[in-house]
Amino acid sequence: MRLLIKNGRVIDPGSKQDEVMDLLIEDGKIVKKKLSIEDNLKELVTIDATGCFVMPGFIDLHVHLREPGFEQKETIASGASAAARGGFTTICAMPNTKPVIDNADKVRFVLNKAAQVAPVNVCQVGAITVSQLGEKLADIEGMAKAGAIAISEDGKSVMNVKLYEEAMKLAKKCEIPVMAHCEDKNLVGAGVLNKGEKATQLQVEGISNLVEDVIIARDIMIAKETNAKLHLCHCSTKDSVTLVEEAKKKGIQVTAEVCPHHFALTEDDIINGDTNYKMNPPLRTKEDVKALKLGLKNDIMDVIATDHAPHHESEKAKSLKEAPFGIVGLETAVGLTITELVDKGYLTPMQMAEKLSYNPAKIIGLDKGTLEIGKVADVVIINPDMEYTVDVKDFASMGKNTPFAGMKLKGQVMATIVNGKVVYQYTK
Known part of the structure; x- marks a missing residue:
């Protein structure tokens, strides 16, 4: 599977890189951070991360x-x-x-x-x-x-x-x-x-x-x-x-x-x-x-x-x-x-x-926590400006015991990617 995360603010504590760029994932690994015109962008699943943090x-x-x-x-x-x-x-x-x-x-x-x-x-x-x-x-x-x-x-x-x-x-x-x-x-x-x-x-x-x-x-x-x-x-x-x-x-x-x-x-x-x-x-x-x-x-x-x-x-x-x-x-x-x-x-x-x-x-001791090229593509995409109200009915957890129910927060997880595979994507 090939996955392209476009236009996100890539924040990588491994390389101390913090800039808007694309991220290309192939076979569960990060293969490129900056794409060129010669890159083959066919048969890609694409996520537009404009305005979002892209973090490990x-x-x-x-x-x-x-x-x-x-x-x-x-x-x-x-x-x-x-x-x-x-x-x-x-x-x-x-x-x-x-x-x-x-x-x-x-x-x-x-x-x-x-x-x-x-x-x-x-x-x-x-x-x-x-x-x-x-x-x-x-x-x-x-x-x-x-x-x-x-x-x-x-x-x-x-x-x-x-x-x-x-x-x-x-x-x-x-x-x-x-x-x-x-x-x-x-x-x-x-x-x-x-x-x-x-x-x-x-x-x-x-x-x-x-x-x-x-x-x-x-x-x-x-x-x-x-x-x-x-x-x-x-x-x-x-x-x-x-x-x-x-x-x-x-x-x-x-x-x-x-x-x-x-x-x-x-x-x-x-x-x-x-x-x-x-x-x-x-x-x-x-x-x-x-x-x-x-x-x-x-x-x-x-x-x-x-x-x-x-x-x-x-x-x-x-x-x-x-x-x-x-x-x-x-x-x-x-x-x-x-x-x-x-x-x-x-x-x-x-x-x-x-x-x-x-x-x-x-x-x-895990070889994770970075978006450096060649690393396993465990990635999270977050819209830091999106506001939402905590609603326990939306929780995937069986536990609903939180004091934050009804609280307004900023920072919506838009997608979670494990080993190059999208395992969660915000759909509302």
Whole structure:
């Protein structure tokens, strides 16, 4: 198949190229960026990208696909379809399914299933401990050999420091990163929202910044000791930015992600009793949000990831105390990034491509995240000026749990291309 993307603003963080040009794709690879009169343009599928960003396909390091075990929330197929609609060409599935992805066979199950049903690339993250119980290391080397691109205990922290140190040593040996959910379970208690005015007002227990910051500091020190690659998931506090900045100055191999909900909302935005605002880490203060935005702007924080966490409607219909943590994010990430960061001057379009594609690819060792000639044609086309209202009825995800329903955003994904094949195209 030959595909021509015409007249788009090609933004390639791999070559630092940012200019209006055509992009020619053949047999799943990018073959030309600038066409000449001698080029044979017959038998082409053509997409007119006038006025649009053309970027390397986005890579989400932090997604919950729920399969196996929680297919009432999401499946590999539905989550991957949501990814395609959101401009993501590669997604990394977290291991907290049922059963937990803690050995090579389970890794292979997800990868094989994804190869059959997913329109995008699906990578699997393996658990750090067996059944995520924090007692015995999972088969980290076996999972890495089976294709796991990282290990994580996402949803909780490994509180046993000695065990965690051994895990980091094995991750270093396997040349894969450790993705850390930073939460001290001894401090979090029965927390529901950020420890602040909103939690007091709603009479629920709060989750302090210390819950996150103390584990970030601990994990950075273990990474320093083991020389492992540490990736900090869903950072939400102002001090997380400071800690990452200081670690990088010391040459420690640490990277960090920020989720769109953590840079787009504060605890002040929470509507009384609406469990779609309940997530972990919780929505923080304006001061925290400002620090996260500046951390992204100043390239301290490396990645934008969604922490896409679908839940069934009946679960989120429970009380604020009883409902599960988590919101969906694959289909709103682009709009939130453009609306809250690009349009407001925090990120350039090039930085957006870096944080959603180029940097994630480097962290997990994928030869993606660029539009250089000869590379696999994973591409996203975005109209940055198109406005739309978030409507959960349009979501491909089975999860509709989002606080952004009804919000007006800018930045419509017009097409998502995986391996040279159009897997999503906007049709309204």
